[in-house]
Amino acid sequence: MVSVPGELAPPPRIVDWSLFAAVGVAVATGVTSFWLGHPSDAAVFWIHAVAGLSLLPLLAAKFRRVAGRVRDRRAWDRATPLSVCLAAVAVAAGATGVGWALGVTAPLGVWTLLNLHILFGLLVGPLLLVHLRSRFRPLRGRDVRDRRVALQYAALVAAGGATAWILRRLAALLETPAASRRFTGSRELDAGSDLPVTSWVVDDPAPVEPAAWTLTVDGRVARPLALGVDDLQPATERRALLDCTSGWYAERDWRGLDLGTLVDAAEPTADAAWVTVHSVTGYRWSLPLPEAREALLATHLSGERLDHGHGYPLRLVAPDRRGFQWVKWIERVEVRRRPDPRQWLAVFVSGFYSSG
Template sequence: MKLRVSPPVFPSRLHDPRTATSIGRWLGAAFAVCFVTGLISHYLQHPPDWLADDLPSRPVWGYRFTQGLHVASGIAAIPLLPAKLWTVYPRLFAWPPLRSVTHAMERLSVAVLVAGAVFELATGLLNTAQWYPWPFSFVPVHYAVAWLVVGALVLHLAVKAPQIRAHWTRRSPGTLALPAQEGPDRRSLLASVGAAVGAVTLTTVGQSFTPLKDFLLFAPRDPDRGPQGLPVNRTAAAAGVGRVADEEYRLVVAGPRPFTLTLDELRALPQHEAELPIACVEGWSKSACWSGVRVADLLERAGAPAHARVRVVSLQLKGGYRVSELGHEHARDPLTLLALRLNGEELDPDHGYPVRLIAPDRPGVLQTKWVGRLEVAA
């Protein structure tokens, strides 16, 4: 006698294509925004040589907006992804599991898509808290897996295009109303998911959109908490710098006409102010008033060509971002400063005392602290 195994039964009518498509629209939009803003962030942090001189320095809040949107859309996708998976998981038990080569490829693409999406959201969330419990470098792996997810998503959408089109235009039996006795209806489910998205967004987005900072409950950073009311990611002690003695400090400007300045000589130069945000890859940001010497003035004194790039070198001896490069747009922008003061006060050591770089529309990790050298690139 041959024993036949019956597949499990899923009674809820909410495991239907229409519900899956409705949530999928939201999830797709969140992933699209997250991917595009992630690309912007990656290329601002690690510009290829051909792009470095074309990175814009305006608007000054550009990176603050795109990176805040990147983190906010990623966090919004966290409740959307399990909701989407809940609507479709009964299909894992469909029989037979593989009906054709095409069906097998579809299942493989879905497996890659789900695994990659979970990986991206989990590692991205942990990055906002600066917790890295893995042996690999976060930035290149996160970037590579993002492309893998997008490729799998495009393939999945191509396979499912006819069904998506049908449900989008409401020509599917899945649009039938759900009887009350069968549990929550589609609108209740979608309202619950929407409320979850709104809740996680409202309680975290204030770290970059400061008008909502009073609603911060789950964001790892408070934009008002830190030395001089501004957060820091890397302290002077962690960088191995400590407090630099005024009489020992020298700024070396290497160019066609090289020169060296003491701290007193820097302070004696014309000082300029700029209201600019610090915006970090973890999603937090805050504007502050900086004052110091224009980088463009130092480059002119050094005889730098108009389109020259500039390497900014920190006094810290090691670290992935101890050296950053300014393309000519940023180097010649009048708002790009070697800052000596923050909100009218001398810089705290954790904010880069005695001198730090501050430039418009630039990731926080590239706003080099404890600057000791400017090098005009050939």
Template sequence: MKFSLLRFTNTALLAAVLILTLTGIYGLFWTLQGWLFDLHRLAGWSLIALIPWKTAISWRSLKRGLQPDFDRGVMILVSLLLALLTLLVIVLGVAWLWRLLPAEAWLRQTLISWHWMLALALLAPFALHAWRRWPRPAKPDLLSRRAALKMLGIGAVSVAGWWLAEQVAALKALSQAARRFTGSREANSFSGNDFPVTNGPGEGDQRIEIETWRLDVEARGKAAHSYTYQDLLDLPSEDVTATVDCTLGWYSTQVWKGIPLRDLIDSIEIQGEVIAVRLEAVSGYAQIFPLQEARQILLATHVGGETLEHPHGFPLRAVVPSRRGWFWVKWLARIDVIAV
């Protein structure tokens, strides 16, 4: 069997999309491995490098016309819509990187948040497209001399595109807000409570009466301790410099003061082996962390020498240096220590 540009291109596209998906999802959760964000960008430029070949293949398919059946009718339309929206995802990402458009777009979302939300929404139609129209690659499509040369070409274009894009982004950051390796832009670091607020629908609406507020700590479903706000202030505290990095595309580095979560965990008797900790807000919003990560969390009462204000989670919020901002649970009311 001879080398097929169609099979090679579709296989390369699938590989690029898989890398983009895995690294993109990682970036929505964690902020530790900077090289994964660069890998995401390299895969994006690989996708761009494949556009000319994919366009030629699609054009040949379109010239055969539509037919009143699923594969040559419905799937052709799905594929066209998928292609157009994929181009939009690319444009949104590049526009955010190079600051070509206003940061805030539609529905109070930023360009970068629309980039990842739309990309996630396209996973289902992409899977359908791959299932119905996937040409299984043959050995020459991946291991032949022609395949190797084309892969080298794609790699060269990807590295060149990534490098050029980073240079342009760095130049933009010199005259505007600094840029982090995640792609987020700096916003009012070391400013106390004067940094951006991002809350989900309905979050923060419930005002907290500090006289009646309690932080309840439970282990294996049984009450272990209940702290008043003053109880927490009387506990030994630590100062931690940490960066909250929001998926809307901003980050802010602050000095947080509070009680290490590990101190509360270690202060209670727990039967069994602790494997995770669940943090819950007064609204019911919650996140679960494995024990090793939970022991790095700070329960903050202050930021930049100031008492936390309500929009930032007063009286108590989690500071989770390894995670994106939506894991930094605000208005904490309950901690569940999960053991087996």
């Protein structure tokens, strides 16, 4: 473990609170990044990388201070095992994040280092909060008035940013798989490869029976619609980039129905502002009406009819949205005044029930 010289290490309370702040920023930006896919959002991913890399020297300073107490089992108290667990998870989150940034691969089945990084990162937050209950010490004025502390933290942030840049350049120099990644960290699939079949949470419905399936368009509309499979006339083709939170992206050709045209055919009322797309699993996602007008309800992928795994009979294609927002097995388009708040519940429970 890299050590931090005592004269360079910030005061103990500053280290503890800085770890808390850095973890908070890293977790907040990491979770937020799930919902971001437009290049204009790249700063969030950069802040996440800087916060995560800034944790490493802080952890080194923390470990240097507590190493003696951890080695001496007589100095342990009831909170020490949790502290050791938190340290291990934090190091694992940092190591898997750096490994993914460098393009390291590991035989993890359907999982990647990114999946492990997300898992460890999500565990750090609650473990840290529990840890604070037993180790909480408020900051004192003299802890933050020292000019040396300000300089240390300016250097810490600068070092985190420089390290993030160096990791990108190193990946490019070594021509690792990370060299072709998007700002989201996702790697590009080969042009001729099939898209992986992925689902959110436990979404895995029985195949849709065409004769029993109906697409309804309702809500804040004057003329509700009901369409069967035979009514779907795929007239719009679009090339769109699908960026999956499991760590891959691909540009493919999609063909289907223009969602904006379909909504307009139902004659939205004056107060219509959002469109919620529902799956047979209960999963759903809401788009602002102007964005929904640019989206596609796909029936075909790369010239072939969608199969069940990719969302037959309809799948949402929402450019600049992450893959989990591309709702599959669509059965309803609901025009609303506001976004559907139940989508946040559906994120966790969809797939446990199904209307299909």
